[in-house]
Amino acid sequence: MTQTIAVLAGDGIGPEIMAEAVKVLNVLKTSDGLDIALEEGLVGGIAYDVKGHPLPPETLALAKRADAVMLGAVGGAKWEPLDISLRPEKGLLGLRSALNLFANLRPASIYPELADASPLKPEIVSGLDILIVRELTGDIYFGQPRGIRTLENGEKQGFNTMVYSESEIERIAHVGFQSAQKRQKKLCSIDKANVLECTEFWREVVTRVGKQYPDVELTHMYVDNAAMQLVRYPKQFDVIVTTNIFGDILSDLASQLTGSIGMLPSASLDANNKGMYEPIHGSAPDIAGKGIANPLATILSVAMMLRFSLGRADLADKVESAVKKVLAQGFRTRDILGNASTSQYKLVNTQEMGQAVLNAL
Amino acid sequence: MTQTIAVLAGDGIGPEIMAEAVKVLNVLKTSDGLDIALEEGLVGGIAYDVKGHPLPPETLALAKRADAVMLGAVGGAKWEPLDISLRPEKGLLGLRSALNLFANLRPASIYPELADASPLKPEIVSGLDILIVRELTGDIYFGQPRGIRTLENGEKQGFNTMVYSESEIERIAHVGFQSAQKRQKKLCSIDKANVLECTEFWREVVTRVGKQYPDVELTHMYVDNAAMQLVRYPKQFDVIVTTNIFGDILSDLASQLTGSIGMLPSASLDANNKGMYEPIHGSAPDIAGKGIANPLATILSVAMMLRFSLGRADLADKVESAVKKVLAQGFRTRDILGNASTSQYKLVNTQEMGQAVLNAL
Numbered sequence: 065m066t067q068t069i070a071v072l073a074g075d076g077i078g079p080e081i082m083a084e085a086v087k088v089l090n091v092l093k094t095s096d097g098l099d100i101a102l103e104e105g106l107v108g109g110i111a112y113d114v115k116g117h118p119l120p121p122e123t124l125a126l127a128k129r130a131d132a133v134m135l136g137a138v139g140g141a142k143w144e145p146l147d148i149s150l151r152p153e154k155g156l157l158g159l160r161s162a163l164n165l166f167a168n169l170r171p172a173s174i175y176p177e178l179a180d181a182s183p184l185k186p187e188i189v190s191g192l193d194i195l196i197v198r199e200l201t202g203d204i205y206f207g208q209p210r211g212i213r214t215l216e217n218g219e220k221q222g223f224n225t226m227v228y229s230e231s232e233i234e235r236i237a238h239v240g241f242q243s244a245q246k247r248q249k250k251l252c253s254i255d256k257a258n259v260l261e262c263t264e265f266w267r268e269v270v271t272r273v274g275k276q277y278p279d280v281e282l283t284h285m286y287v288d289n290a291a292m293q294l295v296r297y298p299k300q301f302d303v304i305v306t307t308n309i310f311g312d313i314l315s316d317l318a319s320q321l322t323g324s325i326g327m328l329p330s331a332s333l334d335a336n337n338k339g340m341y342e343p344i345h346g347s348a349p350d351i352a353g354k355g356i357a358n359p360l361a362t363i364l365s366v367a368m369m370l371r372f373s374l375g376r377a378d379l380a381d382k383v384e385s386a387v388k389k390v391l392a393q394g395f396r397t398r399d400i401l402g403n404a405s406t407s408q409y410k411l412v413n414t415q416e417m418g419q420a421v422l423n424a425l
Numbered sequence: 426m427t428q429t430i431a432v433l434a435g436d437g438i439g440p441e442i443m444a445e446a447v448k449v450l451n452v453l454k455t456s457d458g459l460d461i462a463l464e465e466g467l468v469g470g471i472a473y474d475v476k477g478h479p480l481p482p483e484t485l486a487l488a489k490r491a492d493a494v495m496l497g498a499v500g501g502a503k504w505e506p507l508d509i510s511l512r513p514e515k516g517l518l519g520l521r522s523a524l525n526l527f528a529n530l531r532p533a534s535i536y537p538e539l540a541d542a543s544p545l546k547p548e549i550v551s552g553l554d555i556l557i558v559r560e561l562t563g564d565i566y567f568g569q570p571r572g573i574r575t576l577e578n579g580e581k582q583g584f585n586t587m588v589y590s591e592s593e594i595e596r597i598a599h600v601g602f603q604s605a606q607k608r609q610k611k612l613c614s615i616d617k618a619n620v621l622e623c624t625e626f627w628r629e630v631v632t633r634v635g636k637q638y639p640d641v642e643l644t645h646m647y648v649d650n651a652a653m654q655l656v657r658y659p660k661q662f663d664v665i666v667t668t669n670i671f672g673d674i675l676s677d678l679a680s681q682l683t684g685s686i687g688m689l690p691s692a693s694l695d696a697n698n699k700g701m702y703e704p705i706h707g708s709a710p711d712i713a714g715k716g717i718a719n720p721l722a723t724i725l726s727v728a729m730m731l732r733f734s735l736g737r738a739d740l741a742d743k744v745e746s747a748v749k750k751v752l753a754q755g756f757r758t759r760d761i762l763g764n765a766s767t768s769q770y771k772l773v774n775t776q777e778m779g780q781a782v783l784n785a786l
């Protein structure tokens with residue numbers, strides 16, 4: 065049965081990197097019998113420009129109907145003056161929420177060929193391989209009440225609500241433990257249980273769920289310490305599970321440890337492994353339209369989609385091997401070239417990198 | 426007129442490092458005519474053990490009466506099972522709130538002698554000098570309502586409230602801008618204005634206050650990006666101003682960039698420059714009682730106190746010079762020795778390091 069993939073390229077470099085990912089999917093369709101149909105939709109700033117909303121109803125309908133969603137990137141300075149309810153980001157948040165994509169998997173691992181690109185010393189990061197499991201549909205991102213109100217004394221006040229119910233914590237904890245089972249069997253849950261009751265509850269529930277996974281070593285860490293430890297000695301971590309807002313901060317931090325965020329994919333999954341797949345980097349307005357963005361994170365997101373949503377781990381492996389091969393062959397977009405010399409490597413643009421992957425496939 | 430200093434050593438290594446700071450103050454009293462009286466009080470876990478509360482009324486009274494407060498560190502695994510309202514941390518939070526210490530200044534700078542200790546590459550961090558201005562009495566730390574409740578369907582839910590009023594944002598923004606004026610005149614305000622209304626309001630107010638400081642270049646950054654940028658290229662920052670919870674995370678991250686958190690002091694100030702001074706490192710239960718903790722962050726906190734609360738910038742300079750001198754002389758506690766050889770440096774314990782500073786004074 066043909067599976068439908070919603071292709072939402074979004075803003076900035078989104079369309080450029082998505083084009084290469086689509087080529088990869090088309091090759092797999094032809095040469096490996098991957099039975100999929102791609103359908104494009106608008107999301108983010110471009111959707112606002114064309115349809116007046118960052119998540120138009122037809123895009124939402126497409127995403128709901130689809131078996132998986134590929135997303136490029138959203139946002140840009142152009143739309144920052146808009147009301148928060150119409151910003152490109154709301155398109156992304158709306159998709160996460162409407163599709164119930166509560167489990168965000170963000171690997172932060174280093175390719176040996178690119179270890180040099182890290183701002184950290186090689187001995188601190190070489191071999192780094194962390195998986196951050198971020199809760200994605202709860203917390204202060206979606207909590208009510210929220211807004212800006214005027215107090216009785218006439219003063220204005222901004223407010224948001226951090227909130228987690230038991231079942232929300234349980235389901236993400238299970239994802240954390242099960243992810244750890246497939247890896248080094250170490251799960252670190254990150255909270256601020258010494259100050260915030262919401263995360264004191266988080267810790268309590270994660271601990272209880274942990275009883276069902278005696279083979280996984282569970283530890284807890286405060287978020288401020290986690291930010292330090294990720295810099296000090298990141299290799300102490302295997303899988304991290306945390307809340308939406310802490311996960312937002314820590315996963316970006318972790319990805320930067322690699323120095324090659326242009327290489328990092330992510331998956332956002334619902335309870336049935338339907339998912340949305342996107343590079344962890346943003347829309348990079350500064351280089352948009354120049355054709356120099358690195359498409360590998362998006363192509364690796366295709367691999368995650370094949371593995372998690374399309375049941376084709378074989379093809380996921382194939383795509384990941386192709387990416388490793390092009391790195392070994394010396395192909396580098398500007399972002400992963402770093403200070404290395406171009407005589408040593410082949411500096412390529414977005415399309416050339418995409419082509420190198422197609423060749424490797 | 427004699428100024429009163431409350432000395433709250435707290436838990437873990439607190440008493441050990443505070444003892445050395447007290448020696449420094451006593452030397453200044455004798456040799457430089459610093460007219461102060463030191464009064465000790467209990468706070469944190471030790472206060473709970475002795476008095477049944479992490480912030481006993483007599484300690485609070487002392488802190489209120491005093492002209493400045495020196496704090497060691499609070500907390501430890503021993504007290505983690507306690508109810509959140511009785512944990513050592515509540516002693517610290519209670520002091521911040523009761524004394525209205527809304528402005529937390531956390532420098533993250535690197536001593537040239539210790540640049541090697543950083544987990545980051547030398548070219549990324551050498552010469553690093555950031556000041557983080559963290560709001561300390563608002564936000565989700567103190568916001569109401571908060572707690573753990575049972576929903577109608579019987580499910581439990583943890584919740585907290587992130588909240589900032591206009592006046593709270595204004596006063597910390599002023600501290601941020603004025604700090605920048607004394608430095609490189611660059612202020613970066615960090616928020617999550619693309620998602621959280623509370624920090625959308627924060628951005629709005631900071632921008633408005635900025636109009637009064639045309640000589641300071643104001644920029645804004647989202648907290649997730651800030652966590653990345655601090656790792657990628659930390660020297661882009663001069664002064665950072667941010668909310669309580671984001672400041673908690675980012676200041677710990679920034680301090681770890683230096684690799685020598687045993688060297689970093691902090692000040693928490695009210696509107697009249699009354700302050701509480703403490704090392705940014707914690708109570709380090711693992712090395713407590715061993716006499717090997719680094720007292721320099723606490724001694725440098727004394728310098729901050731002399732400068733901000735006691736009006737003795739001359740003595741602050743003197744203490745800071747003494748610390749630089751002992752580093753130049755090769756004295757190192759274990760935490761700042763790193764991988765360097767002990768033939769090159771003088772490995773010392775807490776008391777010996779304190780004595781080296783006294784000699785340098």
Ligand SMILES: CC(C)[C@H](C(=O)O)[C@@H](O)C(=O)O
Pocket residue numbers: 139153156157312619620649
């Ligand atoms: C764009 C923004 C709303 C989003 C988030 O905060 O979740 C992004 O930072 C991310 O991490 O995917």
Ligand SMILES: CC(C)[C@H](C(=O)O)[C@@H](O)C(=O)O
Pocket residue numbers: 258259288500514517518673
């Ligand atoms: C101990 C804890 C309550 C405190 C905080 O979160 O503010 C600490 O992490 C700090 O940064 O001073």
